[in-house]
Amino acid sequence: MEQGPAGGSAAATTAASAGTGTGTGGLVLPLSESEQQRYSELFSRCCPPPEAAAGGSSVGELFRASQLPPDTLHQITEICGAKRVGYFGPAQFYIALKLIAAAQSGFPVQIESIKNELPLPRFVALKNDSEVRYGTPAELHGVKFQVPHATLEKNSYKRTDEGDKQEPKSPSMSPICSPPASPSTYQRIPLSYGYGKSRSGLEQQHGAPYEVRHSTHQQDGPSSGNYGAKPAAACSTLNRSLSVEREQQDSSTHYSDDPWRITEEQRDYYINQFRSLQPDLNSFISGSVAKNFFTKSKLPIPELSHIWELSDVDCDGALTLPEFCAAFHLVVARKNGYPLPEVLPETLLPEYLQTASLKPIRDCTLFDCYSESLPGGQQTRDFARTEASAEEAPDNSALLQDAKKDDKQALKVRTPVKTIPKEFQHLSVKTAAQESHALKARPRSRSYSSTSIEDAMKKGEEPPTPPPRPQKSHSRASSLDLNKIFQQNTQAVRSGWLPPPPPALPPRPSVSQTEPVSEVELHPQLNRPPSQAEENSSAKKEVVLAQPPSKPARRKLRTETQGLETPEHSPTINVTSSLPAVKPHLPVQKQSSKQKRAIQTAIRKNKEANAVLARLNSELQQQLKEVHKERIALETQLEQLRPVTVL
Amino acid sequence: QNYPLYIRSVPTENELKFHYTVHTSLDVVDEKISALGKALVDQRELYLGLLYPTEDYKVYGYVTNSKVKFVMVVDSSNTALRDNEIRSMFRKLHNSYTDIMCNPFYNPGDRIHSRAFDNMVNSMMMQVC
Numbered sequence: 131m132e133q134g135p136a137g138g139s140a141a142a143t144t145a146a147s148a149g150t151g152t153g154t155g156g157l158v159l160p161l162s163e164s165e166q167q168r169y170s171e172l173f174s175r176c177c178p179p180p181e182a183a184a185g186g187s188s189v190g191e192l193f194r195a196s197q198l199p200p201d202t203l204h205q206i207t208e209i210c211g212a213k214r215v216g217y218f219g220p221a222q223f224y225i226a227l228k229l230i231a232a233a234q235s236g237f238p239v240q241i242e243s244i245k246n247e248l249p250l251p252r253f254v255a256l257k258n259d260s261e262v263r264y265g266t267p268a269e270l271h272g273v274k275f276q277v278p279h280a281t282l283e284k285n286s287y288k289r290t291d292e293g294d295k296q297e298p299k300s301p302s303m304s305p306i307c308s309p310p311a312s313p314s315t316y317q318r319i320p321l322s323y324g325y326g327k328s329r330s331g332l333e334q335q336h337g338a339p340y341e342v343r344h345s346t347h348q349q350d351g352p353s354s355g356n357y358g359a360k361p362a363a364a365c366s367t368l369n370r371s372l373s374v375e376r377e378q379q380d381s382s383t384h385y386s387d388d389p390w391r392i393t394e395e396q397r398d399y400y401i402n403q404f405r406s407l408q409p410d411l412n413s414f415i416s417g418s419v420a421k422n423f424f425t426k427s428k429l430p431i432p433e434l435s436h437i438w439e440l441s442d443v444d445c446d447g448a449l450t451l452p453e454f455c456a457a458f459h460l461v462v463a464r465k466n467g468y469p470l471p472e473v474l475p476e477t478l479l480p481e482y483l484q485t486a487s488l489k490p491i492r493d494c495t496l497f498d499c500y501s502e503s504l505p506g507g508q509q510t511r512d513f514a515r516t517e518a519s520a521e522e523a524p525d526n527s528a529l530l531q532d533a534k535k536d537d538k539q540a541l542k543v544r545t546p547v548k549t550i551p552k553e554f555q556h557l558s559v560k561t562a563a564q565e566s567h568a569l570k571a572r573p574r575s576r577s578y579s580s581t582s583i584e585d586a587m588k589k590g591e592e593p594p595t596p597p598p599r600p601q602k603s604h605s606r607a608s609s610l611d612l613n614k615i616f617q618q619n620t621q622a623v624r625s626g627w628l629p630p631p632p633p634a635l636p637p638r639p640s641v642s643q644t645e646p647v648s649e650v651e652l653h654p655q656l657n658r659p660p661s662q663a664e665e666n667s668s669a670k671k672e673v674v675l676a677q678p679p680s681k682p683a684r685r686k687l688r689t690e691t692q693g694l695e696t697p698e699h700s701p702t703i704n705v706t707s708s709l710p711a712v713k714p715h716l717p718v719q720k721q722s723s724k725q726k727r728a729i730q731t732a733i734r735k736n737k738e739a740n741a742v743l744a745r746l747n748s749e750l751q752q753q754l755k756e757v758h759k760e761r762i763a764l765e766t767q768l769e770q771l772r773p774v775t776v777l
Numbered sequence: 778q779n780y781p782l783y784i785r786s787v788p789t790e791n792e793l794k795f796h797y798t799v800h801t802s803l804d805v806v807d808e809k810i811s812a813l814g815k816a817l818v819d820q821r822e823l824y825l826g827l828l829y830p831t832e833d834y835k836v837y838g839y840v841t842n843s844k845v846k847f848v849m850v851v852d853s854s855n856t857a858l859r860d861n862e863i864r865s866m867f868r869k870l871h872n873s874y875t876d877i878m879c880n881p882f883y884n885p886g887d888r889i890h891s892r893a894f895d896n897m898v899n900s901m902m903m904q905v906c
Binding site for chain 2: 417418420421424431432434435436438439442445446447472758761762763765766767768769772773
């Protein structure tokens with residue numbers, strides 16, 4: 131695929147090795163007038179007049195401003211002969227500039243390539259200078275949107291413009307950044323460059339320098355990433371996300387310009403891709419499925435292998451959502467020319483990703499639901515909706531759904547189960563029927579429970595939340611349920627309210643997003659008969675039951691940990707029995723007693739959760755052993771089937 | 778068969794000698810694993826222990842259930858290495874190997890290029906030397 135500098139540099143690497151050593155000897159370099167002018171300008175910038183050679187540091191700065199990868203710059207330096215002669219004389223400097231232009235246009239870094247007509251090299255605004263973007267780079271291959279604008283920018287003055295308004299300037303600034311153009315190309319993905327730029331512009335709260343950097347980075351990003359390439363292919367989206375990622379890097383002054391940080395759009399995109407491979411966001415993608423998917427990105431197998439190694443932190447041969455996001459992110463980064471790290475960056479760790487994704491949503495949803503005091507299930511539903519809407523704005527839809535669901539669940543669960551203790555005043559008012567409805571709805575609404583749960587867990591409690599790994603690998607309901615439990619507990623602790631009932635694990639995000647009514651319907655179906663029965667029967671009165679059963683119910687939804695639920699059921703049931711006592715108070719009392727109950731409930735829940743977790747832990751251990759045995763058996767078979775090779 | 782999937786030595790001089798030793802010790806490994814007969818193949822111990830000592834070094838062997846053999850040659854003068862340590866080293870190797878197998882991009886039978894595996898082996902060797 132054509133990429134801008136990134137592709138160019140990759141090609142340059144191989145080409146450079148061939149071309150190294152030609153140096154500048156005997157090379158007649160035709161320079162156009164504009165080139166002459168620009169180059170001499172640059173040269174004088176780097177090299178104070180009296181000296182004949184450009185200072186190494188200023189030259190280095192300038193080269194870095196060209197946004198080319200360091201190896202390309204090294205090659206350029208070698209080829210232009212500066213290394214041989216030891217300094218950057220005018221000849222070397224001009225040749226280097228031409229090579230930079232060539233690399234930025236996607237040509238291999240070779241002496242031959244600079245003999246052609248080339249656009250002027252682009253440099254990101256240099257810090258010491260007031261600006262500057264030099265010339266407009268030639269259209270980057272594959273950057274469709276850029277093409278129209280590529281020729282626009284000849285001036286570097288955009289920089290200042292860019293500084294303040296990313297969107298308007300971007301087209302001028304970088305060939306890549308034409309917001310109007312990019313959306314068209316990136317229709318598929320919100321990550322389009324234009325968006326990225328506008329986003330960065332919007333997001334930029336910082337001053338001009340950041341913006342400039344953003345724009346420049348963005349330019350480089352898109353150029354390197356040949357975004358236009360494949361609207362439909364995953365790869366293209368990868369590129370796009372990468373460009374977005376790049377933009378994000380720059381614009382993320384918030385995010386400290388970290389290329390390894392996943393932006394919201396990227397996360398959204400990754401989650402969509404995950405969903406296309408595995409509809410259940412709480413479950414994981416098997417190795418073979420992931421292999422086929424990532425092989426489409428056309429990266430070499432050893433690199434893919436390394437990416438897998440980095441992202442599959444629990445080494446279980448499957449990718450959960452955070453792992454998948456990390457892997458996808460690495461692929462995108464690699465495609466854009468970033469060298470693969472040896473260790474997984476902190477921002478790509480599954481725990482981090484889960485926390486990050488869940489945090490914003492949970493917070494807003496929780497507070498939303500808690501603050502409101504709508505009576506009955508209606509409220510919960512409303513809350514859920516409002517939460518959803520509120521959340522959608524800031525976060526990924528996925529996350530929103532999650533939060534929404536959680537909230538809904540929390541509300542609903544509260545009313546039926548917790549009855550009194552629930553902090554949701556509105557909940558308490560609701561009738562049992564509503565509550566039970568709510569309860570059911572909640573489990574459904576939960577979409578990306580795993581992430582949210584884990585996040586919640588992280589936020590709150592350590593013991594319940596074993597490192598995300600076990601949870602991830604066991605997306606089975608068990609881990610998620612537990613997470614939810616903890617999440618609730620955490621929230622309760624935080625807000626003093628009862629922790630929202632564990633959000634329903636239901637892996638159907640769509641369900642959650644639909645009307646609560648539909649959710650309710652689904653819930654009955656989804657919820658396990660036993661739990662449902664319990665809930666229904668006790669329903670109004672057995673608020674308690676609702677809670678614990680909801681937890682195990684969630685598990686069942688997971689499909690995997692059916693067995694786990696049963697054991698958990700019993701403990702929860704025990705707990706629930708104690709809860710009914712609380713119920714009578716609920717209808718009568720309001721906030722004051724509710725809070726007390728909430729705390730009591732929270733404590734109880736925590737204990738339940740602990741027991742459940744312990745049990746889950748042992749069960750998982752056993753499963754792990756079995757899986758290990760299976761793996762070893764498979765290895766044996768594989769060995770036997772392996773064709774005979776001669777040493 | 779019996780081609781090396783991964784080979785690494787720390788003192789880089791005389792490396793070929795170690796390679797040769799490893800290769801010849803494969804015979805001993807085969808001998809040990811066939812000694813138990815087919816019926817007991819499941820119960821066979823993975824750790825084979827000291828294969829044979831020579832004047833300069835000791836050779837330890839370990840076989841996985843999928844007939845992947847790990848052979849370790851250590852200097853005889855290194856008396857600090859106990860059997861338990863050797864066992865734990867083999868266990869770590871085995872764990873890393875299974876991690877590699879989890880990688881869908883790894884075809885069993887390929888040479889191992891995993892960086893994580895390299896790092897683990899290097900750290901282990903540094904620890905001993």
